[in-house]
Amino acid sequence: MKASMDDLYLFILTVRHGGISAAAQAHGLQRSKVSRRLQELEKALGCQLLIRTTRQIELTEHGRLLYQHINQPLSDVNQAISLLKNQQQSLQGVLRIAVPAAFIASTLFAELLDDYARQFPDITLEIIHRHESIDLKRENVDLQLLPDVVDIINEDYVQQVFFPSKKGLFCSPHYLLNHPRPESVNALFEHAILTSSYDSSILPEGLTIRLISEDLGLVNKMAQSGHGIALLPMILVRQQLQQGQLIHLLPDIYQSEIAMTLVYSSRQFLPEKTRSMINLLRDKFLNHH
Structure with a gap:
């Protein structure tokens, strides 16, 4: 036209x-x-x-x-x-993505950026740390990834739920040398808990919360350092579990779900550079439940 x-x-x-x-x-x-x-x-x-x-x-x-x-x-x-x-x-220019800091630290996100950069070498990636929903149009951001518990400020924006993953309780081997291993959810009242504000509301009331942070990477590090038991997405701790830096507690008793919401401003006016990233997100994360 x-x-x-x-x-x-x-x-x-x-x-x-x-x-x-x-x-x-x-x-x-x-x-x-x-x-x-x-x-x-x-x-x-x-x-x-x-x-x-x-x-x-x-x-x-x-x-x-x-x-x-x-x-x-x-x-x-x-x-x-x-x-x-x-x-x-065209597949060039700048692609701006707003992402929580903890997600940036994940192996999957690093693999995603690596794949995108290899496929589209003429596009500059700009990664912005945001824990809250933003006005994409006014801040000139193409895509945002947020935990699905966060309210999106503009209901007209397109929202797609990606990346469903289990959450669990984790601590370091060092922590268990000085504290009894919990064998039930009620036993958590004897421990210090490390979590995000997203998750603190779903935990039993009365727990001793030692740390609340939107940066799940920080929660992860504090757990590895032996400061308490952390509630974290499985996808963020796989490497630490394989290397023995963290231990999965109560795997058969306590589990919950987390998902990420992908937000973009419009389906109708979607640049090819943005569409390509959405397709890559879909291909990668739907295969990593």
Whole structure:
């Protein structure tokens, strides 16, 4: 679909007046028509240009890029349109992913980035540490991975649950030299517990919580150092279990589930670089339950 020059003009008016309603009123147009034509423009370009709120609009990164060129001669406008389309379809540029710090430390995530970097060498990966849900459009982030217990701030964003994994209780061999091995959940009341705020609410009340941290890598390290019993995802401790640095406690009694939610802003305006990462996530994590 080819972008209409009339729609581009309406885009300019909307940006200049700071909103769809203001632009429509200033030029004697129907607001619904302006809104519909802007949607057609986004569809033609294959990317989102505006973040619409009740009273105003904000430009996305693509919207700013287009507006920077759009007041130039017509040849530059056409060049800007081609640039946007190429950006959406090409496998280059920057892919920004927001991920909890603990997940970054996992072997699976390192393997994922290694595979992606090998397949798409022209894409720069930018990994951002975030434990809370963020506004992807305003922070110019392509994807976010979060534990499924975290509420997503924008319900319009696409959410896909990946990476289901068991959680368990772990401690170091050194810790058991100085503390009795728990043989039941009730025995946990005699021990110091290391956990995240996500998980502290699902543990029995009255336990002695020695450490609460959103950084599960830190919880893991503290457990290895003998500071207590940690509640951690199995997928984060496999290497430590194989090397004997951690011991799995109560494996037949205490288990719970954890999953990660993959969040992105839109299915309709999905750049190929983002789609490729989503496909890689699906292929890798669905095979590692």
